[in-house]
Amino acid sequence: MDWTSGRRPTAMRREQNLALLGAVVSGAVIATGLILLIIARVNPDGAARLRGAMLDLLTPVWSVVRLPFDGIGRGVDVAGDYFxxxxxxxxxxxxxxxxxxxxxxxxxxxxxxxxxxxxxRVAEPGRRAIVTTRIVAATAGAMTRTALIAAGRSEGVTAGLPVVGADGLIGRTIEAGSGAARVLLLTDPASRIPVTIVRTGQAALVVGANRPRLELRDRVGADVPLAAGDRLVTSGDGGVFPPGIPVGTIVDPREPPQVRPAASPLGAAYVRVEAAYLPLPADSTPAVAESATPVPVEALRSGARPRAAPAAPALR
Amino acid sequence: MRDLPPWRLMTPAERRRHWQRQWRLAIPGLSVVVLIFLMTAPLLVPVPVFPQLALLGVLVWTTARPGLMPSWLAFGLGLIADLAFGQPLGLDATLFALAVAVVRLVEMRQRLDLRLFDWPLALAVVTLFELGAWALMTLAGQPIPLLPLGWQLVTSLAAYPLVVAYCIGVQRLGFGRGFGSEPGR
The missing domain is CATH 1.20.5 (Single alpha-helices involved in coiled-coils or other helix-helix interfaces)
Structure with a gap:
């Protein structure tokens, strides 16, 4: 570098200015990303329309791309059936x-x-299928375990509906575009399924862990020993999943008990989206206000409400 | 692009040609969008086992053609990836931009020719990416277990040469031969 001259050469100055600008832009961009993440923490349902649009873009392409592979797969299946x-x-x-x-x-x-x-006089809401569709894409490479199905708002699919395969529960919808929806699979760490252990009748939660097996947590009465082979079905708690859908089998009863899922989304090309079992009422405050005596919300939801306002799903 | 005379000396036909060639600046971004699309393949595995193709694509373009993969472009690609994967918005966006910034910093400080040891660099960047994803998912309120991400590290390293080959192919299609021979800044 020329020490005698007070000025730096123009080219060098320009390059240094550009490098400085680049560093500033990088810092700003990274800060924006962090702010977006904090917004996502406060409001996880933000940008729902953008997400829906992205689903509508991705799904049709994969529906076409996977056609020849489906043909090959069917051929292999047919050959395998003979052996x-x-x-x-x-x-x-x-x-x-x-x-x-x-x-x-x-x-x-x-x-x-x-x-x-x-x-x-037990009034049980029935199960109602909304649409039967197929899984067209998944996020094998991402931090979340989700699948994309080829049915969206135009078919009546919204967020928060149970998705059931031939062998058992697959997951629930979390986003919906107009012709596609995203399903949170059981193996995702954010997945929580309220279940009943068939043999003991205990309530528990089945939680995903980004691994092939699920974990059984928050078991009511943890002193009752579990056994390998105990079957788990949905309990109906929470109002999303209808009771009695197979969720999995306990393969390792040591704490935390390990659960093998009943249905693998890999084999379940076709899945059924059902209506939420007991959807939360859009506005539950008037129902509570109408009754003169205080009634627990749980009791109201389970059908013990006044005759004048019967549970909507029971009428279907 | 470089064989053209300066703007004021161009004939109208040359100016048209110049503008028609500008779309090629979008090639790196588009090639990474294709990789993001590939990552939504209907492979329903319970473990995050599919390689981080999009991150590797950003990495390859950053080391070979730094001028064509600025951090704001990596940020935009990350946003597309977040939308496509249903992740908290900003996760991949932050990490892709961070990866570009880190590679730039290493390159500037060490005065290294990164193309000579790109595989160790890929190992370092993917490891930092997985750790960063684990930390940022916790920040976004959706904590995930760390250990299963190790699978992705292994498969990403194995897939790295494939992504390099893919980027070389795209580069030759779009810009002609000589990938990596000029810094491109």
């Missing part, structure tokens, strides 16, 4: 015999249950 057909048929026959015996016992139970419900 090992005999052993599978024998195994299925054995299972069928067991299932028939269990079914007879179940029939008797069902009759008894119906009689009891009639006696106790």
């Amino acid at each position: 090992g057909a005999v052993t599978r048929a024998r195994r299925l026959e054995a299972e069928l015999a067991e299932a028939r015996a269990a079914l007879q016992a179940r029939d008797a139970d069902r009759v008894a249950l119906m009689q009891l419900r009639r006696v106790a």
Whole structure:
């Protein structure tokens, strides 16, 4: 560098100014990102319209791109079906015999249950399918475990609906565009499913951990030992998931108990989006204000409300 | 672009040609958008096992053509990635811009030719990305476990040469031969 001259050469000055400008822009951009993240913490549903538009862009492209792969996959499946057909048929026959015996016992139970419900006047909201659609894309590379389905607001799909596969629960919708929606899978760390352990009747939460297995947490009555093979079904608590949908099986009862999901979204190309079991009323304050005696909100939701305002889902 | 005379000396036809060539400045950004789209492939794995293709794309363009991958562009690409993956808005945006800034800083301080040891650099950047994602997800109120992200580190490193090959291909299509031979600033 020329020390005698007081001025730096123009080119060098320009480069230094540009570098300084670049550093300032980088800092500003990173600060903006952090501010966006804090906004996302305060208001997770922000930018919902942008997210919906992005879903509508992504999903149709993947629907077309995956067509040839679906054909190849079906071909492989058909070929695989022929191999090992005999052993599978024998195994299925054995299972069928067991299932028939269990079914007879179940029939008797069902009759008894119906009689009891009639006696106790239990009003149960029914399950209602909104649409059956397919999974078209997923986020295998991201921090969240979500899948994209090819049905959106135009089919009646909104955020907060249960998504069920052939073998059990897949997840729930969290965003909806006009022709596509995003499903939060059970394996996502943000997923919380209220379940009942079928053998013991205990309530618990099934939580995802970004791993193939799920974790069972917040079990009511943790002193009752669990066993590998205990089945978990949705309990209906929280009002999103209808009760009785298979969620998984306990494979390791040590704390925290490990759960294998009943349905794998990988195999479930087609899924059913159902209406929320007991959707929260849009405005619950008037219902509470109308009754003269204070009634717990839970009791109101479970159907113990005044005759004048029956639960809307029960009428469907 | 460089063989053209200065603006005032151009004939109208040359000026038109100059403007028609400007779209090529969008090539790096578009190529990363394609990588983001690839990352939404319908692979329903319970573990974050798919490589961070978009981050690697940003990294390759930053080391090879720094002028075409400024931090604000990386920020915009990160926003697209956040929308596509359903992540908290700002997660990938912050980390992509940060990755560009870190690479610039390393390059400036160390006076290194990063193209000579790009794989160790990719290892360092992806490791920092996973740690940063873990920390920022906690900041955004959606904490995630750290260990499963290790899978992504491994697959990302394995996928790095593929992304480099892809970027070289895109570069040759868009700008002609000689990827990496000129700094591009």
